[in-house]
Amino acid sequence: MKGIFHFAAQSSVPLSLKNFYKSSANNIESSLKVFEFSKKFSVPVVYASSSAIYGNLPIGNDQKEKFSITSPYAQDKLTVEYYAKTLFEVFKISSVGLRLFNVYGPGQRSNSPYSAVIPIFINRMLKKLSVVINGGFQTRDFVYVEDVVDVMLMSMK
Incomplete structure (x- = not known):
């Protein structure tokens, strides 16, 4: 195995607002399981993040480290990005998160x-x-x- 592609998530913003605990538990726990597996086998992860972390920022203001969290789903995706960063800093496991629109x-x-x-x-x-x-x-x-x-x-x- 050369790497892991991680696309699993509850991706509906309205559903994350309706039942944020269930939605967030699904999104964060599934990602942590993927990261644990990647650590165990020392393989990189490519995962789907989301443009939702930009929220309602003005057009052209989507620079790195600038967020506007407007839903539990957006927070889930940002949290997963921070876990991915920790995975590299602590265990040297590479990952790439793509903020898909x-x-x-x-x-x-x-x-x-x-x-x-x-x-x-x-x-x-x-x-x-x-x-x-x-x-x-x-x-x-x-x-x-x-x-x-x-x-x-x-x-x-």
Whole structure:
């Protein structure tokens, strides 16, 4: 085994608000188990963090070490990043956390609590329904799932 890819998480911000203990226990404990396994076998970890840790920072203000935690989910992801840093500082086990933004691609469902905006918009357009953009002043960053896979694979090298 050359490394571990860790994508497991409860990733719904609304669900983290509704039941933050269960959500946080899942996200943090599963990550700690992955890190423990990586330590045991001395292999690196590439894991999914989240853009959620930036919260509502102004556009262009997402520099390193600047956060705006607005949900338990965001706090979970930041906590996992700090554990990953500790894993390296104490045990010299490398990890890479990617702060993913809105990942989209084939197979996404528009009726899931984890739905991203693109499948919701596509579903509404196919049904000839209006697409509500909430005033038109929002800014979003999207990344295609195959690009994420490429970066994850490169990060493991």
